[in-house]
Amino acid sequence: YDPSNTYFRALTVGVLNTLKVAVIGIVLATILGTLLGIARLSRNWLVAKIAYWYVEIVRDLPLLLQLLFW
Numbered sequence: 218y219d220p221s222n223t224y225f226r227a228l229t230v231g232v233l234n235t236l237k238v239a240v241i242g243i244v245l246a247t248i249l250g251t252l253l254g255i256a257r258l259s260r261n262w263l264v265a266k267i268a269y270w271y272v273e274i275v276r277d278l279p280l281l282l283q284l285l286f287w
Contacts, residue, residue, distance in 0.1 A: 218230045256268035275283070 218227060253268050253272060256264050257272065259265045259268070
């Protein structure tokens with residue numbers, strides 16, 4: 218995209234970029250959630266406790282604060 222393109226082209230590029238980021242985010246969140254869920258069920262005490270504390274800390278933080286952090 219460059220400034221000489223039409224508004225429709227800019228809108229199309231914006232929508233495609235948004236969809237690309239959303240799909241990547243969904244895939245990564247699914248992988249992270251699955252790994253953390255498996256880790257919480259682990260018989261290894263250390264792995265289970267690390268996963269437990271990660272989930273509890275992230276669950277208690279407001280979403281806006283997490284967005285500002287990342």
